[in-house]
Amino acid sequence: MKFIIGIGGVTNGGKTTLTNRLLRTLPNCCVVHQDDFFKKPDQIEVGEDGFRQWDVISALDMEAMVGTVKGWQENPVKFARSHGVSLSPEAVEFGSDQKGIHILIVEGFLIYNYKPLIDVYDRCFYISLPYEECKTRRSTRTYTVPDPPGLFDGHVWPMYLKHRKQMESQCDRIEYLDGMMSKDDIYSVVFESIQNTLLNNS
Numbered sequence: 001m002k003f004i005i006g007i008g009g010v011t012n013g014g015k016t017t018l019t020n021r022l023l024r025t026l027p028n029c030c031v032v033h034q035d036d037f038f039k040k041p042d043q044i045e046v047g048e049d050g051f052r053q054w055d056v057i058s059a060l061d062m063e064a065m066v067g068t069v070k071g072w073q074e075n076p077v078k079f080a081r082s083h084g085v086s087l088s089p090e091a092v093e094f095g096s097d098q099k100g101i102h103i104l105i106v107e108g109f110l111i112y113n114y115k116p117l118i119d120v121y122d123r124c125f126y127i128s129l130p131y132e133e134c135k136t137r138r139s140t141r142t143y144t145v146p147d148p149p150g151l152f153d154g155h156v157w158p159m160y161l162k163h164r165k166q167m168e169s170q171c172d173r174i175e176y177l178d179g180m181m182s183k184d185d186i187y188s189v190v191f192e193s194i195q196n197t198l199l200n201n202s
């Protein structure tokens with residue numbers, strides 16, 4: 001059985017933290033990080049506001065991302081091996097047929113805003129944060145290209161609000177998580193919920 005879990009959410013909501021814990025505990029679990037598909041800085045458009053437009057779908061090579069997800073769907077065993085994920089003996093034995101469980105986590109801030117990806121998810125989680133907490137957490141982070149002054153209020157947060165509205169209008173299967181809960185609580189809620197789905201489908 002193949003199972004794809006979306007972990008979306010606002011910047012600094014805790015997507016990577018949650019994903020890394022699930023990767024350690026879910027069987028035969030691989031990951032695709034949307035941030036790995038950012039275009040090079042000189043390919044990122046500069047807006048009328050003077051900011052490089054990082055927080056829009058065109059800043060990402062989404063075709064390549066979909067191609068990577070399809071690669072996993074076609075052969076999860078090969079995908080796991082080429083990404084250094086160790087598989088349980090059962091998964092290896094059953095290869096890429098329907099008998100072994102194979103899980104893919106797709107993690108990122110705009111994973112529900114690209115039509116070709118929306119239908120691939122079996123579960124759609126989304127972590128939210130209030131403005132103040134998001135801004136505080138973001139101010140402690142340094143990306144490959146550090147945020148220039150004013151980027152959060154001038155670009156990141158307005159784009160978040162816009163994309164969230166768009167997501168809500170085109171996907172009705174989102175399961176919202178409160179990013180203010182502790183890391184342990186967020187993990188437990190999601191892990192137990194996935195476990196239930198897997199048990200019901202097995």
Ligand SMILES: Nc1ncnc2c1ncn2[C@@H]1O[C@H](COP(=O)(O)OP(=O)(O)OP(=O)(O)O)[C@@H](O)[C@H]1O
Binds near residue numbers: 012018108179180
């Ligand atoms: N539940 C939580 N409570 C408090 N802090 C958290 C929680 N989850 C994550 N953090 C902290 O918030 C910061 C961002 O976490 P993380 O990198 O997991 O977020 P993210 O959503 O992947 O961010 P981005 O995709 O914008 O880079 C980190 O410093 C992390 O330790």
Ligand SMILES: NC(=O)c1ccc[n+]([C@@H]2O[C@H](CO)[C@@H](O)[C@H]2O)c1
Binds near residue numbers: 055144145156
């Ligand atoms: N990973 C990167 O190359 C990069 C560069 C500049 C900005 N970002 C930020 O990453 C967040 C998504 O995780 C977005 O809010 C981008 O602003 C990422």
